[in-house]
Amino acid sequence: MGDCHYLDGNVKAEKMFKMTQELVRILGIDLARLRLEWVSSAEGGRFAEIAREFTEQIKSLGPSSLKQAA
Amino acid sequence: MTAIADLINTTKTYYCLDCGVCTGSCPVSRVFPEFSPRQIIERSLYDLEELSDHTIWSCLTCAQCSVRCPADINFPEFIRLMREQAHFVGFDGVPAHNGMLQTIMSIQTKDVQQNRLFWIEDGKTKETGDVFYFVGCRPYFDIIFRDIDAGSITGAQNVLKILNACGVEPVVSNNERCCGHDALWNGNEEKFKQLARLNLDLISSSGAKQVIFSCPEGYHTFKNFYPKYFGELDFKPVHILDFLADKLNEGVIQLEGPGEEVVTFHDPCRLGRLAGIYDAPRKILETIPGIELKEMPRSRENGICCGTSGWMNCSSCSKEIQLQRLKEAGDTGAGTIITACPKCQIHFRCAKAAFDLDIEITDLYDLVADRLKTE
Numbered sequence: 001m002g003d004c005h006y007l008d009g010n011v012k013a014e015k016m017f018k019m020t021q022e023l024v025r026i027l028g029i030d031l032a033r034l035r036l037e038w039v040s041s042a043e044g045g046r047f048a049e050i051a052r053e054f055t056e057q058i059k060s061l062g063p064s065s066l067k068q069a070a
Numbered sequence: 071m072t073a074i075a076d077l078i079n080t081t082k083t084y085y086c087l088d089c090g091v092c093t094g095s096c097p098v099s100r101v102f103p104e105f106s107p108r109q110i111i112e113r114s115l116y117d118l119e120e121l122s123d124h125t126i127w128s129c130l131t132c133a134q135c136s137v138r139c140p141a142d143i144n145f146p147e148f149i150r151l152m153r154e155q156a157h158f159v160g161f162d163g164v165p166a167h168n169g170m171l172q173t174i175m176s177i178q179t180k181d182v183q184q185n186r187l188f189w190i191e192d193g194k195t196k197e198t199g200d201v202f203y204f205v206g207c208r209p210y211f212d213i214i215f216r217d218i219d220a221g222s223i224t225g226a227q228n229v230l231k232i233l234n235a236c237g238v239e240p241v242v243s244n245n246e247r248c249c250g251h252d253a254l255w256n257g258n259e260e261k262f263k264q265l266a267r268l269n270l271d272l273i274s275s276s277g278a279k280q281v282i283f284s285c286p287e288g289y290h291t292f293k294n295f296y297p298k299y300f301g302e303l304d305f306k307p308v309h310i311l312d313f314l315a316d317k318l319n320e321g322v323i324q325l326e327g328p329g330e331e332v333v334t335f336h337d338p339c340r341l342g343r344l345a346g347i348y349d350a351p352r353k354i355l356e357t358i359p360g361i362e363l364k365e366m367p368r369s370r371e372n373g374i375c376c377g378t379s380g381w382m383n384c385s386s387c388s389k390e391i392q393l394q395r396l397k398e399a400g401d402t403g404a405g406t407i408i409t410a411c412p413k414c415q416i417h418f419r420c421a422k423a424a425f426d427l428d429i430e431i432t433d434l435y436d437l438v439a440d441r442l443k444t445e
Contacts, residue, residue, distance in 0.1 A: 019213060019214065019216075022213045023170075023174065023210065023213055023214070025185060026184055026185050026186045026188065026209055026210070026213070027174065027177050027178075027182055027184055028182040028183040028184045028185055029177075029182070065180065065181045065182060065183075066177060066180045066181075066182065067180075068180060068181040069179065069180060069181065069264070070179060070180055070181045070182070070264075070268055
């Protein structure tokens with residue numbers, strides 16, 4: 001942490017992520033739909049791999065209930 | 071007829087006397103001269119106003135102007151209807167916190183199963199019953215505003231503690247939605263109606279005859295706007311302050327010291343000017359031994375707004391209003407400003423943190439819960 005091109009950007013991002021995680025949980029949305037990963041701009045391959053894998057995960061979860069009006 | 075001309079007729083704005091008391095009273099105009107209720111009305115009357123006017127989103131809808139208007143024009147309602155029209159054609163205010171709160175409200179219109187009861191701990195609640203405690207958005211605020219120590223959920227825990235002490239075990243529900251107050255004042259009537267419908271169905275299924283509110287916005291919205299859209303309610307909305315004042319009168323609960331403390335009370339606009347509750351909080355403060363209430367020069371119907379409403383258009387003007395208000399509170403000699411609205415508390419604590427001010431900001435229910443006499 002702190003080793004970020006945007007100085008303390010990753011520290012802020014982690015804080016924001018934790019808050020979002022708590023909000024997503026009390027809103028009743030599956031936590032598996034949210035993820036934080038650290039990928040630097042030099043790690044293109046890793047970025048593609050994570051994006052592919054996360055897309056698969058979301059697809060396997062199916063449509064969210066947010067698609068439907070209550 | 072244009073949309074604006076139409077709403078001049080609905081709100082009878084043509085009775086305007088051009089006196090300017092509205093702009094002279096407006097807490098926003100004082101710090102942001104470009105915003106003028108009088109000029110918005112004048113432009114509207116002469117067919118010069120546009121729905122794209124960005125200043126319509128700066129109004130706090132705090133009703134300081136309308137309580138003083140000699141022609142009895144309801145400017146907040148005029149603004150609300152104008153925002154509805156503006157929103158309809160694609161204009162909106164600037165959402166605070168990057169629109170996070172508006173997104174949460176939208177999600178709540180959907181088929182979600184919330185997990186919002188994490189705060190109850192050892193409080194006693196029921197699944198169904200005569201009394202429903204409408205908690206409001208405090209569980210969400212608690213997460214979002216933790217960095218300014220807003221303490222939003224403590225307020226809900228303390229209200230439950232007070233209700234339990236009065237012998238009431240209320241229904242508290244995971245399926246409660248935002249009351250729709252902000253959607254309404256953001257000009258989004260559709261979202262308001264969706265949220266309100268869900269809340270009405272929920273309360274109806276709980277069998278409650280009484281719904282208790284500790285949030286002035288929720289109370290005002292249920293009491294004055296739900297019947298406008300959905301007809302007469304089959305339950306009674308009750309503000310906890312009125313409920314509490316009765317219980318103290320009847321001697322059901324008693325409050326005790328310790329210690330002397332000088333406090334001042336900030337009237338939330340939705341509680342005071344819009345719901346007409348001025349005396350109940352003062353009576354409760356008087357009942358607490360050792361508490362001395364020092365009023366601010368601008369109190370009761372002249373109480374100034376906390377600077378932002380509807381999670382929208384928070385700006386340096388909001389901060390200036392908050393800074394002035396907290397200084398006014400400090401000048402009374404009080405060490406603590408008491409509020410009775412979770413949003414007033416958030417806005418003041420944000421200003422306190424930003425300007426490093428030396429004044430305590432306390433929720434009235436936290437104070438009462440702290441002073442409950444236990445046998």
